[in-house]
Amino acid sequence: MNDAVKNHWYPVGLLSDLPDQRETLLLGEPIDLGRRDGTVWVANGAGEHLPTVERFGHLWTSLGKPNRDLFDIPEANSPGRRLVDVGSVKVKCSPLRAVENFLDIAHFPFVHTDILGAEPHTEVEKYSVTVREDVDEVWATQVKFYQPQAAKSAEGGITTEYMYRVATPTATVLYKTCPPRPGEWDVIALFVQPLTEEWCEVWPWMALYDDDSTMAEMVSFQQLIFMQDRSILENQVPRKLPLDPGMELPTRADLTSVVYRRWLKRIGYFYGAQRVAA
Structure with missing residues:
Protein backbone atom coordinates (compact mmCIF):
# COMPACT_ATOMS: atom_id res chain seq x y z
CA MET A 1 0.00 0.00 0.00
CA ASN A 2 1.55 3.31 -1.08
CA ASP A 3 1.45 6.71 0.59
CA ALA A 4 -1.10 7.94 -1.97
CA VAL A 5 -3.56 5.62 -0.22
CA LYS A 6 -2.42 5.78 3.40
CA ASN A 7 -2.14 9.58 3.61
CA HIS A 8 -5.82 10.30 2.92
CA TRP A 9 -8.47 10.98 5.56
CA TYR A 10 -11.20 8.33 5.95
CA PRO A 11 -14.49 8.27 7.91
CA VAL A 12 -14.65 5.62 10.62
CA GLY A 13 -17.61 6.52 12.85
CA LEU A 14 -20.51 8.81 13.71
CA LEU A 15 -19.68 11.32 16.43
CA SER A 16 -23.27 11.14 17.70
CA ASP A 17 -23.04 7.38 18.18
CA LEU A 18 -19.46 6.76 19.26
CA PRO A 19 -19.03 4.02 21.88
CA ASP A 20 -16.26 3.76 24.44
CA GLN A 21 -14.51 1.31 22.15
CA ARG A 22 -15.22 -0.27 18.76
CA GLU A 23 -13.17 -2.43 16.41
CA THR A 24 -13.24 -1.97 12.65
CA LEU A 25 -11.03 -2.20 9.57
CA LEU A 26 -9.37 0.51 7.52
CA LEU A 27 -7.54 -0.40 4.32
CA GLY A 28 -7.45 -4.00 5.47
CA GLU A 29 -5.84 -3.17 8.81
CA PRO A 30 -7.59 -3.53 12.19
CA ILE A 31 -8.13 -0.34 14.16
CA ASP A 32 -9.86 0.54 17.43
CA LEU A 33 -11.73 3.76 18.03
CA GLY A 34 -13.98 5.34 20.60
CA ARG A 35 -14.61 8.20 23.00
CA ARG A 36 -12.99 8.30 26.41
CA ASP A 37 -13.54 11.08 28.95
CA GLY A 38 -15.04 13.22 26.20
CA THR A 39 -12.08 12.79 23.86
CA VAL A 40 -12.18 10.75 20.64
CA TRP A 41 -9.33 8.41 19.79
CA VAL A 42 -8.25 5.96 17.09
CA ALA A 43 -5.45 3.41 17.45
CA ASN A 44 -3.91 0.89 15.07
CA GLY A 45 -3.29 -2.79 15.80
CA ALA A 46 -0.04 -1.94 17.56
CA GLY A 47 -1.83 0.41 19.94
CA GLU A 48 -0.36 3.53 18.34
CA HIS A 49 -2.74 6.48 18.21
CA LEU A 50 -3.66 7.83 14.80
CA PRO A 51 -4.49 11.40 13.74
CA THR A 52 -8.15 12.36 13.98
CA VAL A 53 -10.49 15.02 12.62
CA GLU A 54 -14.08 15.64 13.74
CA ARG A 55 -16.10 17.06 10.86
CA PHE A 56 -19.49 16.69 9.17
CA GLY A 57 -20.75 14.69 12.16
CA HIS A 58 -18.12 11.98 11.57
CA LEU A 59 -14.80 10.89 13.01
CA TRP A 60 -12.03 10.75 10.42
CA THR A 61 -8.58 9.20 10.62
CA SER A 62 -5.58 8.23 8.52
CA LEU A 63 -3.07 5.38 8.58
CA GLY A 64 -0.42 7.72 7.24
CA LYS A 65 0.58 11.35 7.52
CA PRO A 66 -1.89 13.54 5.60
CA ASN A 67 -0.19 16.47 3.91
CA ARG A 68 -3.41 18.51 3.87
CA ASP A 69 -6.41 19.15 6.07
CA LEU A 70 -9.66 17.34 5.47
CA PHE A 71 -11.71 19.09 2.77
CA ASP A 72 -14.43 21.54 3.76
CA ILE A 73 -18.12 21.84 2.83
CA PRO A 74 -18.92 25.51 3.53
CA GLU A 75 -22.67 24.93 3.16
CA ALA A 76 -22.57 22.88 6.36
CA ASN A 77 -22.26 26.16 8.25
CA SER A 78 -25.18 27.92 6.53
CA PRO A 79 -27.90 29.06 8.96
Missing part, protein backbone atom coordinates in the same frame (compact mmCIF):
# COMPACT_ATOMS: atom_id res chain seq x y z
CA GLY A 80 -31.13 27.13 8.67
CA ARG A 81 -29.68 23.99 7.17
CA ARG A 82 -30.48 20.68 8.83
CA LEU A 83 -27.46 18.38 9.16
CA VAL A 84 -28.52 14.78 8.75
CA ASP A 85 -26.45 11.80 9.91
CA VAL A 86 -27.86 8.96 7.83
CA GLY A 87 -25.87 6.14 9.47
CA SER A 88 -23.87 3.56 7.56
CA VAL A 89 -24.26 0.54 5.31
CA LYS A 90 -21.64 -2.13 4.66
CA VAL A 91 -21.39 -3.08 0.99
CA LYS A 92 -19.53 -5.95 -0.66
CA CYS A 93 -17.87 -3.88 -3.36
CA SER A 94 -14.78 -1.80 -3.97
CA PRO A 95 -14.89 1.57 -2.18
CA LEU A 96 -14.15 3.13 -5.57
CA ARG A 97 -17.18 1.37 -7.08
CA ALA A 98 -19.34 2.93 -4.34
CA VAL A 99 -18.09 6.41 -5.22
CA GLU A 100 -18.49 5.91 -8.96
CA ASN A 101 -22.06 4.65 -8.54
CA PHE A 102 -22.87 7.86 -6.66
CA LEU A 103 -21.56 9.82 -9.67
CA ASP A 104 -23.67 7.87 -12.17
CA ILE A 105 -26.67 9.83 -13.44
CA ALA A 106 -27.86 7.41 -16.12
CA HIS A 107 -29.02 4.72 -13.67
CA PHE A 108 -31.64 6.95 -12.00
CA PRO A 109 -34.69 5.91 -14.11
CA PHE A 110 -33.86 2.22 -13.88
CA VAL A 111 -32.72 1.80 -10.26
CA HIS A 112 -34.58 4.65 -8.53
CA THR A 113 -37.73 4.44 -10.65
CA ASP A 114 -40.39 7.10 -9.97
CA ILE A 115 -38.16 8.78 -7.38
CA LEU A 116 -34.91 10.08 -8.92
CA GLY A 117 -35.87 9.15 -12.47
CA ALA A 118 -38.53 7.64 -14.69
CA GLU A 119 -38.95 6.47 -18.24
CA PRO A 120 -39.14 7.91 -20.86
CA HIS A 121 -36.95 10.64 -19.30
CA THR A 122 -33.72 8.68 -19.66
CA GLU A 123 -31.47 10.99 -21.68
CA VAL A 124 -28.49 12.57 -19.93
CA GLU A 125 -27.90 16.02 -21.39
CA LYS A 126 -24.39 17.21 -22.19
CA TYR A 127 -22.52 18.40 -19.10
CA SER A 128 -19.01 19.48 -18.13
CA VAL A 129 -16.33 17.68 -16.07
CA THR A 130 -12.96 19.05 -15.04
CA VAL A 131 -10.18 18.47 -12.52
CA ARG A 132 -9.75 21.65 -10.52
CA GLU A 133 -6.00 21.74 -10.19
CA ASP A 134 -5.93 24.29 -7.36
CA VAL A 135 -7.67 21.83 -5.02
CA ASP A 136 -7.04 18.59 -6.98
CA GLU A 137 -10.73 17.65 -7.07
CA VAL A 138 -12.99 16.32 -9.82
CA TRP A 139 -16.04 18.53 -10.53
CA ALA A 140 -19.00 17.85 -12.81
CA THR A 141 -21.24 20.84 -13.52
CA GLN A 142 -24.27 21.76 -15.65
CA VAL A 143 -25.82 18.36 -14.97
CA LYS A 144 -29.60 18.33 -15.43
CA PHE A 145 -32.07 15.48 -15.08
CA TYR A 146 -35.84 15.13 -14.71
CA GLN A 147 -36.86 13.62 -11.37
CA PRO A 148 -40.35 12.63 -10.13
CA GLN A 149 -39.28 13.26 -6.50
CA ALA A 150 -35.93 14.96 -6.24
CA ALA A 151 -35.99 15.09 -2.42
CA LYS A 152 -38.22 14.30 0.52
CA SER A 153 -39.30 17.94 0.45
CA ALA A 154 -40.18 17.95 -3.27
CA GLU A 155 -43.78 18.11 -4.45
CA GLY A 156 -44.11 16.72 -7.98
CA GLY A 157 -41.56 16.22 -10.72
CA ILE A 158 -38.93 18.83 -11.56
CA THR A 159 -35.84 19.14 -13.72
CA THR A 160 -33.07 18.96 -11.15
CA GLU A 161 -29.68 20.60 -11.58
CA TYR A 162 -26.65 18.87 -10.11
CA MET A 163 -23.00 19.48 -9.38
CA TYR A 164 -20.78 16.57 -8.41
CA ARG A 165 -17.55 17.02 -6.48
CA VAL A 166 -15.02 14.25 -5.81
CA ALA A 167 -13.08 15.71 -2.89
CA THR A 168 -10.93 12.62 -2.22
CA PRO A 169 -10.82 9.19 -3.88
CA THR A 170 -13.38 7.89 -1.38
CA ALA A 171 -15.43 10.99 -0.54
CA THR A 172 -17.82 12.73 -2.89
CA VAL A 173 -20.30 15.58 -2.52
CA LEU A 174 -23.45 16.24 -4.53
CA TYR A 175 -25.01 19.69 -4.83
CA LYS A 176 -28.56 19.64 -6.21
CA THR A 177 -31.59 21.86 -6.71
CA CYS A 178 -33.27 22.65 -3.38
CA PRO A 179 -37.06 22.45 -3.96
CA PRO A 180 -38.10 24.64 -0.96
CA ARG A 181 -35.45 27.32 -1.70
CA PRO A 182 -34.84 28.06 -5.38
CA GLY A 183 -31.32 29.38 -5.88
CA GLU A 184 -29.89 27.31 -3.01
CA TRP A 185 -28.28 23.88 -3.16
CA ASP A 186 -29.13 20.81 -1.14
CA VAL A 187 -25.95 18.97 -0.19
CA ILE A 188 -25.69 15.18 -0.09
CA ALA A 189 -22.33 13.57 0.61
CA LEU A 190 -21.07 10.02 0.48
CA PHE A 191 -18.12 9.25 2.75
CA VAL A 192 -16.68 5.80 2.12
CA GLN A 193 -14.56 3.81 4.58
CA PRO A 194 -12.48 1.21 2.70
CA LEU A 195 -12.62 -1.85 4.93
CA THR A 196 -10.77 -3.88 2.31
CA GLU A 197 -10.33 -3.56 -1.45
CA GLU A 198 -13.65 -5.33 -2.04
CA TRP A 199 -15.66 -4.37 1.06
CA CYS A 200 -16.57 -0.93 2.33
CA GLU A 201 -18.71 0.92 4.84
CA VAL A 202 -20.65 3.82 3.34
CA TRP A 203 -21.60 6.84 5.46
CA PRO A 204 -24.13 9.16 3.72
CA TRP A 205 -24.54 12.65 5.16
CA MET A 206 -26.76 15.59 4.18
CA ALA A 207 -27.07 19.34 4.73
CA LEU A 208 -30.61 20.29 3.66
CA TYR A 209 -33.14 23.08 3.75
CA ASP A 210 -36.28 21.23 4.80
CA ASP A 211 -38.57 22.64 7.48
CA ASP A 212 -41.37 20.14 6.99
CA SER A 213 -39.87 16.64 7.08
CA THR A 214 -38.93 14.98 10.34
CA MET A 215 -35.35 13.84 10.83
CA ALA A 216 -36.53 10.22 10.65
CA GLU A 217 -38.27 10.88 7.32
CA MET A 218 -35.16 12.43 5.78
CA VAL A 219 -32.97 9.57 6.98
CA SER A 220 -35.47 6.99 5.73
CA PHE A 221 -35.66 8.61 2.29
CA GLN A 222 -31.88 8.57 1.84
CA GLN A 223 -31.57 5.03 3.18
CA LEU A 224 -34.19 3.89 0.66
CA ILE A 225 -32.17 5.38 -2.19
CA PHE A 226 -28.93 3.76 -1.07
CA MET A 227 -30.46 0.36 -0.43
CA GLN A 228 -31.67 0.40 -4.03
CA ASP A 229 -28.07 1.03 -5.08
CA ARG A 230 -26.66 -1.67 -2.82
CA SER A 231 -27.99 -4.64 -4.81
CA ILE A 232 -26.52 -3.17 -8.00
CA LEU A 233 -23.15 -2.54 -6.39
CA GLU A 234 -22.86 -6.03 -4.94
CA ASN A 235 -23.52 -7.65 -8.31
CA GLN A 236 -21.01 -5.69 -10.38
CA VAL A 237 -18.24 -7.71 -12.03
CA PRO A 238 -15.38 -7.30 -11.38
CA ARG A 239 -15.77 -6.12 -7.79
CA LYS A 240 -12.78 -3.80 -8.13
CA LEU A 241 -13.04 -0.67 -10.26
CA PRO A 242 -11.36 -1.20 -13.66
CA LEU A 243 -8.93 1.57 -14.62
CA ASP A 244 -8.02 0.10 -18.02
CA PRO A 245 -10.21 1.98 -20.57
CA GLY A 246 -10.72 -1.22 -22.57
CA MET A 247 -12.32 -3.19 -19.74
CA GLU A 248 -15.63 -1.29 -19.58
CA LEU A 249 -16.89 0.79 -22.50
CA PRO A 250 -18.19 4.20 -21.37
CA THR A 251 -20.99 6.21 -22.95
CA ARG A 252 -21.35 10.00 -23.14
CA ALA A 253 -23.26 9.89 -19.85
CA ASP A 254 -20.23 8.32 -18.14
CA LEU A 255 -17.95 11.34 -18.56
CA THR A 256 -17.62 11.91 -14.80
CA SER A 257 -16.61 8.28 -14.30
CA VAL A 258 -14.03 8.52 -17.10
CA VAL A 259 -12.41 11.59 -15.56
CA TYR A 260 -12.58 10.05 -12.06
CA ARG A 261 -10.74 6.93 -13.24
CA ARG A 262 -8.08 8.97 -15.05
CA TRP A 263 -7.63 11.10 -11.93
CA LEU A 264 -7.15 7.99 -9.75
CA LYS A 265 -4.42 6.79 -12.09
CA ARG A 266 -2.74 10.20 -12.13
CA ILE A 267 -2.59 10.49 -8.34
CA GLY A 268 -1.55 6.83 -7.96
CA TYR A 269 -4.61 5.68 -6.00
CA PHE A 270 -5.10 1.99 -6.79
CA TYR A 271 -6.64 0.57 -3.60
CA GLY A 272 -9.86 -1.10 -4.73
CA ALA A 273 -8.93 -0.71 -8.41
CA GLN A 274 -8.29 -3.32 -11.08
CA ARG A 275 -5.46 -1.95 -13.15
CA VAL A 276 -5.29 -4.53 -15.94
CA ALA A 277 -7.70 -7.01 -17.41
CA ALA A 278 -7.80 -10.32 -15.51
Whole structure:
Protein backbone atom coordinates (compact mmCIF):
# COMPACT_ATOMS: atom_id res chain seq x y z
CA MET A 1 0.00 0.00 0.00
CA ASN A 2 1.55 3.31 -1.08
CA ASP A 3 1.45 6.71 0.59
CA ALA A 4 -1.10 7.94 -1.97
CA VAL A 5 -3.56 5.62 -0.22
CA LYS A 6 -2.42 5.78 3.40
CA ASN A 7 -2.14 9.58 3.61
CA HIS A 8 -5.82 10.30 2.92
CA TRP A 9 -8.47 10.98 5.56
CA TYR A 10 -11.20 8.33 5.95
CA PRO A 11 -14.49 8.27 7.91
CA VAL A 12 -14.65 5.62 10.62
CA GLY A 13 -17.61 6.52 12.85
CA LEU A 14 -20.51 8.81 13.71
CA LEU A 15 -19.68 11.32 16.43
CA SER A 16 -23.27 11.14 17.70
CA ASP A 17 -23.04 7.38 18.18
CA LEU A 18 -19.46 6.76 19.26
CA PRO A 19 -19.03 4.02 21.88
CA ASP A 20 -16.26 3.76 24.44
CA GLN A 21 -14.51 1.31 22.15
CA ARG A 22 -15.22 -0.27 18.76
CA GLU A 23 -13.17 -2.43 16.41
CA THR A 24 -13.24 -1.97 12.65
CA LEU A 25 -11.03 -2.20 9.57
CA LEU A 26 -9.37 0.51 7.52
CA LEU A 27 -7.54 -0.40 4.32
CA GLY A 28 -7.45 -4.00 5.47
CA GLU A 29 -5.84 -3.17 8.81
CA PRO A 30 -7.59 -3.53 12.19
CA ILE A 31 -8.13 -0.34 14.16
CA ASP A 32 -9.86 0.54 17.43
CA LEU A 33 -11.73 3.76 18.03
CA GLY A 34 -13.98 5.34 20.60
CA ARG A 35 -14.61 8.20 23.00
CA ARG A 36 -12.99 8.30 26.41
CA ASP A 37 -13.54 11.08 28.95
CA GLY A 38 -15.04 13.22 26.20
CA THR A 39 -12.08 12.79 23.86
CA VAL A 40 -12.18 10.75 20.64
CA TRP A 41 -9.33 8.41 19.79
CA VAL A 42 -8.25 5.96 17.09
CA ALA A 43 -5.45 3.41 17.45
CA ASN A 44 -3.91 0.89 15.07
CA GLY A 45 -3.29 -2.79 15.80
CA ALA A 46 -0.04 -1.94 17.56
CA GLY A 47 -1.83 0.41 19.94
CA GLU A 48 -0.36 3.53 18.34
CA HIS A 49 -2.74 6.48 18.21
CA LEU A 50 -3.66 7.83 14.80
CA PRO A 51 -4.49 11.40 13.74
CA THR A 52 -8.15 12.36 13.98
CA VAL A 53 -10.49 15.02 12.62
CA GLU A 54 -14.08 15.64 13.74
CA ARG A 55 -16.10 17.06 10.86
CA PHE A 56 -19.49 16.69 9.17
CA GLY A 57 -20.75 14.69 12.16
CA HIS A 58 -18.12 11.98 11.57
CA LEU A 59 -14.80 10.89 13.01
CA TRP A 60 -12.03 10.75 10.42
CA THR A 61 -8.58 9.20 10.62
CA SER A 62 -5.58 8.23 8.52
CA LEU A 63 -3.07 5.38 8.58
CA GLY A 64 -0.42 7.72 7.24
CA LYS A 65 0.58 11.35 7.52
CA PRO A 66 -1.89 13.54 5.60
CA ASN A 67 -0.19 16.47 3.91
CA ARG A 68 -3.41 18.51 3.87
CA ASP A 69 -6.41 19.15 6.07
CA LEU A 70 -9.66 17.34 5.47
CA PHE A 71 -11.71 19.09 2.77
CA ASP A 72 -14.43 21.54 3.76
CA ILE A 73 -18.12 21.84 2.83
CA PRO A 74 -18.92 25.51 3.53
CA GLU A 75 -22.67 24.93 3.16
CA ALA A 76 -22.57 22.88 6.36
CA ASN A 77 -22.26 26.16 8.25
CA SER A 78 -25.18 27.92 6.53
CA PRO A 79 -27.90 29.06 8.96
CA GLY A 80 -31.13 27.13 8.67
CA ARG A 81 -29.68 23.99 7.17
CA ARG A 82 -30.48 20.68 8.83
CA LEU A 83 -27.46 18.38 9.16
CA VAL A 84 -28.52 14.78 8.75
CA ASP A 85 -26.45 11.80 9.91
CA VAL A 86 -27.86 8.96 7.83
CA GLY A 87 -25.87 6.14 9.47
CA SER A 88 -23.87 3.56 7.56
CA VAL A 89 -24.26 0.54 5.31
CA LYS A 90 -21.64 -2.13 4.66
CA VAL A 91 -21.39 -3.08 0.99
CA LYS A 92 -19.53 -5.95 -0.66
CA CYS A 93 -17.87 -3.88 -3.36
CA SER A 94 -14.78 -1.80 -3.97
CA PRO A 95 -14.89 1.57 -2.18
CA LEU A 96 -14.15 3.13 -5.57
CA ARG A 97 -17.18 1.37 -7.08
CA ALA A 98 -19.34 2.93 -4.34
CA VAL A 99 -18.09 6.41 -5.22
CA GLU A 100 -18.49 5.91 -8.96
CA ASN A 101 -22.06 4.65 -8.54
CA PHE A 102 -22.87 7.86 -6.66
CA LEU A 103 -21.56 9.82 -9.67
CA ASP A 104 -23.67 7.87 -12.17
CA ILE A 105 -26.67 9.83 -13.44
CA ALA A 106 -27.86 7.41 -16.12
CA HIS A 107 -29.02 4.72 -13.67
CA PHE A 108 -31.64 6.95 -12.00
CA PRO A 109 -34.69 5.91 -14.11
CA PHE A 110 -33.86 2.22 -13.88
CA VAL A 111 -32.72 1.80 -10.26
CA HIS A 112 -34.58 4.65 -8.53
CA THR A 113 -37.73 4.44 -10.65
CA ASP A 114 -40.39 7.10 -9.97
CA ILE A 115 -38.16 8.78 -7.38
CA LEU A 116 -34.91 10.08 -8.92
CA GLY A 117 -35.87 9.15 -12.47
CA ALA A 118 -38.53 7.64 -14.69
CA GLU A 119 -38.95 6.47 -18.24
CA PRO A 120 -39.14 7.91 -20.86
CA HIS A 121 -36.95 10.64 -19.30
CA THR A 122 -33.72 8.68 -19.66
CA GLU A 123 -31.47 10.99 -21.68
CA VAL A 124 -28.49 12.57 -19.93
CA GLU A 125 -27.90 16.02 -21.39
CA LYS A 126 -24.39 17.21 -22.19
CA TYR A 127 -22.52 18.40 -19.10
CA SER A 128 -19.01 19.48 -18.13
CA VAL A 129 -16.33 17.68 -16.07
CA THR A 130 -12.96 19.05 -15.04
CA VAL A 131 -10.18 18.47 -12.52
CA ARG A 132 -9.75 21.65 -10.52
CA GLU A 133 -6.00 21.74 -10.19
CA ASP A 134 -5.93 24.29 -7.36
CA VAL A 135 -7.67 21.83 -5.02
CA ASP A 136 -7.04 18.59 -6.98
CA GLU A 137 -10.73 17.65 -7.07
CA VAL A 138 -12.99 16.32 -9.82
CA TRP A 139 -16.04 18.53 -10.53
CA ALA A 140 -19.00 17.85 -12.81
CA THR A 141 -21.24 20.84 -13.52
CA GLN A 142 -24.27 21.76 -15.65
CA VAL A 143 -25.82 18.36 -14.97
CA LYS A 144 -29.60 18.33 -15.43
CA PHE A 145 -32.07 15.48 -15.08
CA TYR A 146 -35.84 15.13 -14.71
CA GLN A 147 -36.86 13.62 -11.37
CA PRO A 148 -40.35 12.63 -10.13
CA GLN A 149 -39.28 13.26 -6.50
CA ALA A 150 -35.93 14.96 -6.24
CA ALA A 151 -35.99 15.09 -2.42
CA LYS A 152 -38.22 14.30 0.52
CA SER A 153 -39.30 17.94 0.45
CA ALA A 154 -40.18 17.95 -3.27
CA GLU A 155 -43.78 18.11 -4.45
CA GLY A 156 -44.11 16.72 -7.98
CA GLY A 157 -41.56 16.22 -10.72
CA ILE A 158 -38.93 18.83 -11.56
CA THR A 159 -35.84 19.14 -13.72
CA THR A 160 -33.07 18.96 -11.15
CA GLU A 161 -29.68 20.60 -11.58
CA TYR A 162 -26.65 18.87 -10.11
CA MET A 163 -23.00 19.48 -9.38
CA TYR A 164 -20.78 16.57 -8.41
CA ARG A 165 -17.55 17.02 -6.48
CA VAL A 166 -15.02 14.25 -5.81
CA ALA A 167 -13.08 15.71 -2.89
CA THR A 168 -10.93 12.62 -2.22
CA PRO A 169 -10.82 9.19 -3.88
CA THR A 170 -13.38 7.89 -1.38
CA ALA A 171 -15.43 10.99 -0.54
CA THR A 172 -17.82 12.73 -2.89
CA VAL A 173 -20.30 15.58 -2.52
CA LEU A 174 -23.45 16.24 -4.53
CA TYR A 175 -25.01 19.69 -4.83
CA LYS A 176 -28.56 19.64 -6.21
CA THR A 177 -31.59 21.86 -6.71
CA CYS A 178 -33.27 22.65 -3.38
CA PRO A 179 -37.06 22.45 -3.96
CA PRO A 180 -38.10 24.64 -0.96
CA ARG A 181 -35.45 27.32 -1.70
CA PRO A 182 -34.84 28.06 -5.38
CA GLY A 183 -31.32 29.38 -5.88
CA GLU A 184 -29.89 27.31 -3.01
CA TRP A 185 -28.28 23.88 -3.16
CA ASP A 186 -29.13 20.81 -1.14
CA VAL A 187 -25.95 18.97 -0.19
CA ILE A 188 -25.69 15.18 -0.09
CA ALA A 189 -22.33 13.57 0.61
CA LEU A 190 -21.07 10.02 0.48
CA PHE A 191 -18.12 9.25 2.75
CA VAL A 192 -16.68 5.80 2.12
CA GLN A 193 -14.56 3.81 4.58
CA PRO A 194 -12.48 1.21 2.70
CA LEU A 195 -12.62 -1.85 4.93
CA THR A 196 -10.77 -3.88 2.31
CA GLU A 197 -10.33 -3.56 -1.45
CA GLU A 198 -13.65 -5.33 -2.04
CA TRP A 199 -15.66 -4.37 1.06
CA CYS A 200 -16.57 -0.93 2.33
CA GLU A 201 -18.71 0.92 4.84
CA VAL A 202 -20.65 3.82 3.34
CA TRP A 203 -21.60 6.84 5.46
CA PRO A 204 -24.13 9.16 3.72
CA TRP A 205 -24.54 12.65 5.16
CA MET A 206 -26.76 15.59 4.18
CA ALA A 207 -27.07 19.34 4.73
CA LEU A 208 -30.61 20.29 3.66
CA TYR A 209 -33.14 23.08 3.75
CA ASP A 210 -36.28 21.23 4.80
CA ASP A 211 -38.57 22.64 7.48
CA ASP A 212 -41.37 20.14 6.99
CA SER A 213 -39.87 16.64 7.08
CA THR A 214 -38.93 14.98 10.34
CA MET A 215 -35.35 13.84 10.83
CA ALA A 216 -36.53 10.22 10.65
CA GLU A 217 -38.27 10.88 7.32
CA MET A 218 -35.16 12.43 5.78
CA VAL A 219 -32.97 9.57 6.98
CA SER A 220 -35.47 6.99 5.73
CA PHE A 221 -35.66 8.61 2.29
CA GLN A 222 -31.88 8.57 1.84
CA GLN A 223 -31.57 5.03 3.18
CA LEU A 224 -34.19 3.89 0.66
CA ILE A 225 -32.17 5.38 -2.19
CA PHE A 226 -28.93 3.76 -1.07
CA MET A 227 -30.46 0.36 -0.43
CA GLN A 228 -31.67 0.40 -4.03
CA ASP A 229 -28.07 1.03 -5.08
CA ARG A 230 -26.66 -1.67 -2.82
CA SER A 231 -27.99 -4.64 -4.81
CA ILE A 232 -26.52 -3.17 -8.00
CA LEU A 233 -23.15 -2.54 -6.39
CA GLU A 234 -22.86 -6.03 -4.94
CA ASN A 235 -23.52 -7.65 -8.31
CA GLN A 236 -21.01 -5.69 -10.38
CA VAL A 237 -18.24 -7.71 -12.03
CA PRO A 238 -15.38 -7.30 -11.38
CA ARG A 239 -15.77 -6.12 -7.79
CA LYS A 240 -12.78 -3.80 -8.13
CA LEU A 241 -13.04 -0.67 -10.26
CA PRO A 242 -11.36 -1.20 -13.66
CA LEU A 243 -8.93 1.57 -14.62
CA ASP A 244 -8.02 0.10 -18.02
CA PRO A 245 -10.21 1.98 -20.57
CA GLY A 246 -10.72 -1.22 -22.57
CA MET A 247 -12.32 -3.19 -19.74
CA GLU A 248 -15.63 -1.29 -19.58
CA LEU A 249 -16.89 0.79 -22.50
CA PRO A 250 -18.19 4.20 -21.37
CA THR A 251 -20.99 6.21 -22.95
CA ARG A 252 -21.35 10.00 -23.14
CA ALA A 253 -23.26 9.89 -19.85
CA ASP A 254 -20.23 8.32 -18.14
CA LEU A 255 -17.95 11.34 -18.56
CA THR A 256 -17.62 11.91 -14.80
CA SER A 257 -16.61 8.28 -14.30
CA VAL A 258 -14.03 8.52 -17.10
CA VAL A 259 -12.41 11.59 -15.56
CA TYR A 260 -12.58 10.05 -12.06
CA ARG A 261 -10.74 6.93 -13.24
CA ARG A 262 -8.08 8.97 -15.05
CA TRP A 263 -7.63 11.10 -11.93
CA LEU A 264 -7.15 7.99 -9.75
CA LYS A 265 -4.42 6.79 -12.09
CA ARG A 266 -2.74 10.20 -12.13
CA ILE A 267 -2.59 10.49 -8.34
CA GLY A 268 -1.55 6.83 -7.96
CA TYR A 269 -4.61 5.68 -6.00
CA PHE A 270 -5.10 1.99 -6.79
CA TYR A 271 -6.64 0.57 -3.60
CA GLY A 272 -9.86 -1.10 -4.73
CA ALA A 273 -8.93 -0.71 -8.41
CA GLN A 274 -8.29 -3.32 -11.08
CA ARG A 275 -5.46 -1.95 -13.15
CA VAL A 276 -5.29 -4.53 -15.94
CA ALA A 277 -7.70 -7.01 -17.41
CA ALA A 278 -7.80 -10.32 -15.51
